[in-house]
Amino acid sequence: MATTETQIENPGRARILERLRTALRETTPRPPGAEGRKIFAPVTDVLARFQQECAANITECIVTQDLRSSARAVADVLASLPPGEIFVQDSPALRRLAPEWQTARSIQWSSEGGPKESAQATITTAEALVALTGSVLVSASCGGRGASVVAPVHIVVATADQLVPDLEAAFALMRERNTAFQNSYVCLITGSSRTADIEKILVMGAHGPIRLIVLLAMRPE
């Protein structure tokens, strides 16, 4: 609707740009920067670090042998949730795994639209896992924007070869895959939703998921 409408007049644009250009004719000296200094200690064991960070940021990280055992772990999680439908990213891998969950719940696939507010859990894949911060990198391709935030439980099905040591590596991977141009949305998720706005006391599950579960298969099959 909006993309075809006539351009709104914006005379301020040229005036602001003109002011910026005039102002910048005078330069300020470049600060020294951090040339050659390491900001973070390098991550050596990505798996151990990822698990350690997950424990600290309250992500439930379950390491499994392969994707089939991850599917069984999904079944266990689903069995512990109140009745209601689940939302699943429509990806070939998750389509293959779905029969193994053996759940009686109705499944809404992402190709049928965004998750409903009533969904009990969402199941998605990830773009990458970041060891340094214990984070899950998702994009709109991972089931859409709502897939990782609407339901009280978010389950991520991932494999160990998706682990990258730090944020620099995660951004390098994004550049390589052109993630930012193929998606209008990317999110680095670290732990589940929380707030400390009342007396700085930590409370989980403010607006997003109360539980974030990463099922990490050691073999990518």
Next chain:
Amino acid sequence: MNNAAHEFLRSAAEKSADLTHRQIIRRGIDSYNTANERGRSRFLDWEAARLRCQEIKWEAVNSLDRYLLEFEQRVKDRGGHVFWAENSAEARKYITDLATARGVRKIVKSKSMVSEEIHLGPALEKLGIKVVETDLGEYIVQLREETPYHIVTPAMHLNRTQIAALFKEKLGDVDTDDPQQLVAAARRALRRDFFSAEMGISGANFLVADAGMIALTTNEGNGRLCTSVPPIHVVLSGIEKVIPRLQDLATLWPVLATAGTGQPITCYSTLAGGPRQPNEMDGPEEFHVVLVDNGRSELLANVEEREVLHCIRCGACINACPVFRTVGGHSYGTTYMGPIGSVLTPRLRGLNEFQHLSYASSLCGACSDVCPVKINLHHHLLHNRRDAVDASDRPWSERMGFAVWRWAVGDARRFRAVGWLARLGMRVMQRLHLDGTLLDPARPWNRNHATAPAPAKSFRALWGNQNGNN
């Protein structure tokens, strides 16, 4: 003295004596300090991180036009709109016009200090549009009809008893002071708003030029819902928020989180760069970015003050400031409080009217020490004082005082004579018990402080004796 200055002094005096307030703030800052210290220890070299962030922001601010144009082009490539607003009125008009044209009845907002700066809420409400703040702290102060107390923790000044009473009155379905249950009550109430709003408004922590995306960090997930669920997403940001590259976030995200709350990284570090694309299953149909100048280009033109635009609004200087801890966030009467507010407000809203804020500092430099982008805040406060004195009329008593001082320090004998007179004056005042009364020239200090006994000898005399004895 103007109204803003008068109100600041009145409120500051009141808050300094409010012991409950002091206790709540001390508790909040203590817990921040503990978390922040732990957070910094996770870095191998925190100082290197600061230097890197300083360099990134320097590069962005010193090529601001180029990076903003790059950002704009990439947003447009995805079908988004970018509007450049010269001032508050233009920014407000763009958003209110858009809301009116689309028949918007309800808006969900995630935290945006620029929206406070341009007074967006009242403008929308005047049109009968309901605006719901969704950050829990913002939601609480909105229910209390207050402005945010702190840019990162808006409800820092309230304890759970006060919040429980507020929720009981306004939401009805909750009667507890358990934070867990209070949060659950807010979640229930706000869920209805997220899924019925026709527009979501967010701020931006960064505008990433090479990706054409906004970076938004929230812990609660409200920012994600505001930018995912409603059919229209409007981003409101100052022009200085642009950064050159996506990779810059590899340092900026952890640094912002650590400086802001002590976390290694914020729960949801989100990038959004347009409306729902043809291959995507959800997201807004429209995406608008409103870039606000509102005095920032003038700050850019002032080479001495330009680095103030490096600020990433983490709030670390506010937490470190002994003046903030004493007078509280509301006393400032401004959108941005604490050291950064005292530096920024006179520049954005008038050096003369807000010059009193440049004096709301002990010049201890704690703010500059903690600033993650290394802004020399207390030096900027001094610059503001200097420029304000040059640009405005100071009271005759102050001018007279400095004239006498200048005359006295120009010559050793004059200095000795004035010192002798001052000591004599102090002794007379104290003998007659007049110190702190209206007759005391040092009343502004003495009325609130126990006076020290007048020294019998001058410092010079004592110094001479001491050296003689050795």
